[in-house]
Amino acid sequence: MSISLRFYNTLTREKTAFAPIDPQNVRMYVCGPTVYDYAHIGNARPAIVFDVLFRLLRHVYGEAHVTYARNITDVDDKINARALRDHPGLPLNEAIRLVTEKTETQYHEDIALLGNLEPTVEPRATDTIAEMIEIIEKLIGNGHAYVAKGEVLFDTKSMADYGQLSKRPLDEQQAGARIAVDAHKKNPSDFVLWKLSSHNEPGWESPWGRGRPGWHIECSAMSRRYLGEVFDIHGGGLDLIFPHHENEIAQSRCAHGTEVMANVWMHNGFVQVEGRKMSKSEGNFITIYDLLHTEKFGGRQWPGEVLRLAMLMTHYREPIDFSVKRLEEAERLLAKWPAAEASGATPCDTVINALADDLNTVAAVQALHALAQEAHGDPDALAVFAASAAFLGVLPEKTEVDEALASAVDALVALRLEMLKAKNFAEADKIRNELSDKGIQLKDGKDPATGERVTTWEVKR
Ligand SMILES: [Zn+2]
Secondary structure, three states: OOOOOEEEEOOOOEEEEOOOOOOOOEEEEEOOOEOOOOOEHHHHHHHHHHHHHHHHHHHHHOHHHEEEEEOEEOOOHHHHHHHHHHOOOOOHHHHHHHHHHHHHHHHHHHHHHOOOOOOOEOOEHHHOHHHHHHHHHHHHHOOOEEEEOOEEEEOHHHOOOOOOOOOOOHHHHHHHOOOOOOOOOOOOOOEEEEEEOOOOOOOEOOOOOOEEEOHHHHHHHHHHHHHOOOEEEEEEEHHHHHHHHHHHHHHHHHHHOOOOOEEEEEEEOOEEEOOEEOOOOOOOOOEHHHHHHOOOOOOOOOOHHHHHHHHHOOOOOOOEEEOHHHHHHHHHHHHOOOOOOOOOOOOOHHHHHHHHEOOOHHHHHHHHHHHHHHHOOOHHHHHHHHHHHHHHOOOOOOOOOOHHHHHHHHHHHHHHHHHHHOOOHHHHHHHHHHHHHOOEEEEEEEOOOOOOEEEEEEEOO
């Protein structure tokens, strides 16, 4: 393997060479969406960042040798609330199903339009309840969890090195804890693994009664089921480091008795909108759907590849400011690139090497732009550009021209050729300019056999 990958690992706070546990099956887990509402632009970032990583791993280790699991969180109190609000007349289970199915379908549509491949597996929390119960039983059995007041709680003090990922030692957390300590918790940082459900909350039978899982346990269960007790990469947004990922690690390591849950932890930076934290109260809460299909952001719709390129123009660990200006910048860059079709050429090494260095998409996009500039008029270079752009998921699409327009243009091009033959240059130029105003570019050449002038045309992007 000539390409060596280096990634920044949140666990060690260092950028180190990546060596998979099993190169025949490189395994990555990324926390997916909670399906109760449209995905916002902050949800788009990890989907795009880890899609690029997935593509890179497939390129290096082979498509059949990478397993990417991204979950769907379909049990959550926010889902229950939405189900009750939107479908008050229906039995809760049915209402929940309507909310989660609709949101999941929408998420898939949005994410696909942003140029993302489907993950290898997309487990649902509600399909993994049995595994969650099994892990919780193990944790109770080995003294890392306890039952109190209808809840099963993880005993954070039972884990000597709890807090390694977020670098928040327990003592510090307790000293700084200002939230009221729930009386039934042994330690303020203990968290819920299982809680009892009332009759109007969704629930599953368990050794501790009909209840539902806490949020963190689902990822421990789904990752173990599809990737094993220890796997290569765990990803997600920076905001998930604490408590979510810290607690996933605590559960998995204490249940399985392992040194780590995943070897490499990768986190993407925050997303702001027009320089401010995105929130519904700020009025700058923007969904992927809004960007793609409405005129709510900047008074127009934005193509998926513009949104994707705008994301890739910032390194994944940096915060990103999502703004109209940034989208326009991405669009201008895309417009300079030739439309092409990926034809099986290999992506350029410069692009791959940039990504191999901790997913440096900024350098990769620069390399792609350089390729685009070289590619004009050179079919081999164009093929490499197209393969590289397709690899990053930002290949400009060939503009479809409808037949009526095409035959009208053909007729004008033929007329211009007649004018040129008749040496009526003024009229010929007039036709060329008229077509140019309509975005049609003419290219004159010579038929190598007859030496006669031939004119081709294309639609300018
Ligand atoms: Zn998770």
